[in-house]
Amino acid sequence: MTRTAPFPVTLASDFGSPYPAAMRGVIRRRTDAEVIDVSHDLPRGDPRAAAFWLRFVLPEFPPAVHCAVVDPGVGTDRAALAVRAGAHVVVAPDNGLALPPARALAGEETRRATGRGGDDVDVYRIDGFDPASSTFHGRDVFAPAAADVREAIAASVVEGTTGGTREVSEALQDLAWLTRVDDYADARLPEPTVRDVDGGSAPVAVEGEVVVVDDFGNVITTVPGEYVRGRDRVRVNGESVPVGETFADVPAGDPLVTTGSHGYAECDVNDGRGADAFGLSPGQRVEFRFG
Amino acid sequence: MTRTAPFPVTLASDFGSPYPAAMRGVIRRRTDAEVIDVSHDLPRGDPRAAAFWLRFVLPEFPPAVHCAVVDPGVGTDRAALAVRAGAHVVVAPDNGLALPPARALAGEETRRATGRGGDDVDVYRIDGFDPASSTFHGRDVFAPAAADVREAIAASVVEGTTGGTREVSEALQDLAWLTRVDDYADARLPEPTVRDVDGGSAPVAVEGEVVVVDDFGNVITTVPGEYVRGRDRVRVNGESVPVGETFADVPAGDPLVTTGSHGYAECDVNDGRGADAFGLSPGQRVEFRFG
Amino acid sequence: MTRTAPFPVTLASDFGSPYPAAMRGVIRRRTDAEVIDVSHDLPRGDPRAAAFWLRFVLPEFPPAVHCAVVDPGVGTDRAALAVRAGAHVVVAPDNGLALPPARALAGEETRRATGRGGDDVDVYRIDGFDPASSTFHGRDVFAPAAADVREAIAASVVEGTTGGTREVSEALQDLAWLTRVDDYADARLPEPTVRDVDGGSAPVAVEGEVVVVDDFGNVITTVPGEYVRGRDRVRVNGESVPVGETFADVPAGDPLVTTGSHGYAECDVNDGRGADAFGLSPGQRVEFRFG
Structure with missing residues (x-):
């Protein structure tokens, strides 16, 4: 061959x-x-x-x-x-x-x-x-x-x-x-803003933005998955949503937050379009609030 | 080479x-x-x-x-x-x-x-x-x-x-x-239901379902083409439609039933979208009635 | 290799x-x-x-x-x-x-x-x-x-x-x-119609049609780019529009006429869809009028 x-x-x-x-x-x-x-x-x-x-x-x-x-x-x-x-x-x-x-x-x-x-x-x-x-x-x-x-x-x-x-x-x-050349443009993603209370070590919220919506309607954010992984639920822009490892962790049609295969937090719907359910599109701010 | x-x-x-x-x-x-x-x-x-x-x-x-x-x-x-x-x-x-x-x-x-x-x-x-x-x-x-x-x-x-x-x-x-392994899932298409009258050998109707709508809007069904091929007209969910060999057998914009290149009966429109004309989408029942 | x-x-x-x-x-x-x-x-x-x-x-x-x-x-x-x-x-x-x-x-x-x-x-x-x-x-x-x-x-x-x-x-x-074989179909594009006045050597208008709208919404016409290239503005079906070399020659959201990479005149919008702004679709007539 x-x-x-x-x-x-x-x-x-x-x-x-x-x-x-x-x-x-x-x-x-x-x-x-x-x-x-x-x-x-x-x-x-x-x-x-x-x-x-x-x-x-x-x-x-x-x-x-x-x-x-x-x-x-x-x-x-x-x-x-x-x-x-x-x-x-x-x-x-x-x-x-x-x-x-x-x-x-x-x-x-x-x-x-x-x-x-x-x-x-x-x-x-x-x-x-x-x-x-x-x-x-x-x-x-x-x-x-x-x-x-x-x-x-x-x-x-x-x-x-x-x-x-x-x-x-x-x-x-x-x-x-x-x-x-030493001078060139660089499109780094913005770092998410981490909020804590009184200098506590655990963040109470992380604010980022939507980078892209993929062909499935999954809303991919600038917030690294480590902030949501392992939690039971998070509040996404005020709304409480379960955190899952994969889509099938919630019933079909239900929203969830996952860590996508790229390592960032996503707002998804099992067998549906997260962008529609969450009302989010690229460039919009998204806050994940914990506890 | x-x-x-x-x-x-x-x-x-x-x-x-x-x-x-x-x-x-x-x-x-x-x-x-x-x-x-x-x-x-x-x-x-x-x-x-x-x-x-x-x-x-x-x-x-x-x-x-x-x-x-x-x-x-x-x-x-x-x-x-x-x-x-x-x-x-x-x-x-x-x-x-x-x-x-x-x-x-x-x-x-x-x-x-x-x-x-x-x-x-x-x-x-x-x-x-x-x-x-x-x-x-x-x-x-x-x-x-x-x-x-x-x-x-x-x-x-x-x-x-x-x-x-x-x-x-x-x-x-x-x-x-x-x-x-001997135990695994198998996504066989459902067999169409053949209706005849008084034990007659020729079917009077065949009922199947829509599998997919292709990019042209052609409605592909689970009914093998042999049931419609060679006929002059069939009734599709009650509506009489000509049967053709190919799209151009009817005027542009007109509906027809053909046998697709996959061997199954299709509900099409010449130079148009069968799915719109027939009001059919994947999973819906479709009955072809003869005579 | x-x-x-x-x-x-x-x-x-x-x-x-x-x-x-x-x-x-x-x-x-x-x-x-x-x-x-x-x-x-x-x-x-x-x-x-x-x-x-x-x-x-x-x-x-x-x-x-x-x-x-x-x-x-x-x-x-x-x-x-x-x-x-x-x-x-x-x-x-x-x-x-x-x-x-x-x-x-x-x-x-x-x-x-x-x-x-x-x-x-x-x-x-x-x-x-x-x-x-x-x-x-x-x-x-x-x-x-x-x-x-x-x-x-x-x-x-x-x-x-x-x-x-x-x-x-x-x-x-x-x-x-x-x-x-010597007998076959040929899909030549129609030649644009050039209008001049009193036998003047410079055209006052060229009329062609829309061939295709590309995925960016750019309206590609049958009029060769040489008719518009180098001009300051042209009137497109009556509306005065700037002529540019490239999209960024006008502010984002503004219309312009360019010569596309295929050599034909296009009706575009910088960071937008020319087809929407100009209201043009394939097959429609488009007149570029000069002076």
């Missing part, structure tokens, strides 16, 4: 269909790498929410070049970035989208190798791709840049090895159209 | 986007097998309707490991199954989803080889995957199990051969984390 | 999900070629609008067999076509869908090779695929025909070369189930 060539190119965007096909074509014309679609239904025009999803799913992949485009500033003078994270590279507009998944990729790779964390990344500005359009840099800049980064990495990896952080670092350093 | 390694992994779920990307990443990390998306818009939380679709589309594939997750009971103690069907394997939760496509896969493969039917399957329980989450066993159990089953099969197939039922059977028997 | 076998098969349709999975299975059973999804959300039942999208995205691909199915006449006596365009082949129903992308593929390939245009295509009728269904020729005719065309091309290409127009031409000529 043949082995798939390492270093696939993954594709993620908010483009829906059929625009991503143009990106697949451009990439296939420049490289034989495997092309894997991550999603083309990322939150439209919302780099921070898109970064949440990419931070969640990209670390599952083996080393790859991840081309990610959620780009409300397309055609303005915002730069294009290539961010090295371990042996991964994230190619994306300079609007904050790249950094959260890049840190997660670097941390996960370090953790797998050493058992410890670590999220060092190198950020490069991409030059030299002259876009034919002002509205589709996914096709004109990010897809060809991702393909060419991938080819540069593949060329630097000695036959029979898979290539590690060092080879990928060197491959990027050798590309004339990449320039190391 | 290189040949694609045999035994691709197919992926099907009701997860929408972007959760399936996490599954693709997990699989790609564990195997070089080709990964082919079947659909991630299977009927949400409805293993029986999802099984209908999988029974329809999976038999078109060459031998593969099919990872299918429609799992309203995720995080409960329902088991995970690997079902061998000919040289195919279906990896799915133990909620009925796996068996209808597995029987179809076994039957189709036997028919192709011998000209006769046959739907023997071996059902195994999957153990040994300790899920990190209670709500995303697609990522934590089913994807890695499917990848590892595929690798076990690939390792057992002699270089240059494609691998048949015997090799796949032996590969599964050798896996310590698979245990043969 | 292995090289991907050349001549992938691309798949495009208006089938949504999960019908395309049956086509992927059929193709994978007959060929090891890479299968790349273009889109399965092409404008439903509208070959002309679907042809617009295919003409836009397919020329980005390297030589491939493009299987495209938007087929409101499925099951009638409309033919199936294989259209050679440079070293590409488009397999599609004879309803106009194939010709616009085929001419674009031929022209782009000629332009890349010679710097000049050119859009010569050979049109063949496909016979010999006996469909099992009257409603899913995507599975029964187009997918197997595309796979078999691809295999014929692959067999004719000398090991180590990539195959060019001559090899592809010869491969198609040798297939007994293909017959050259």
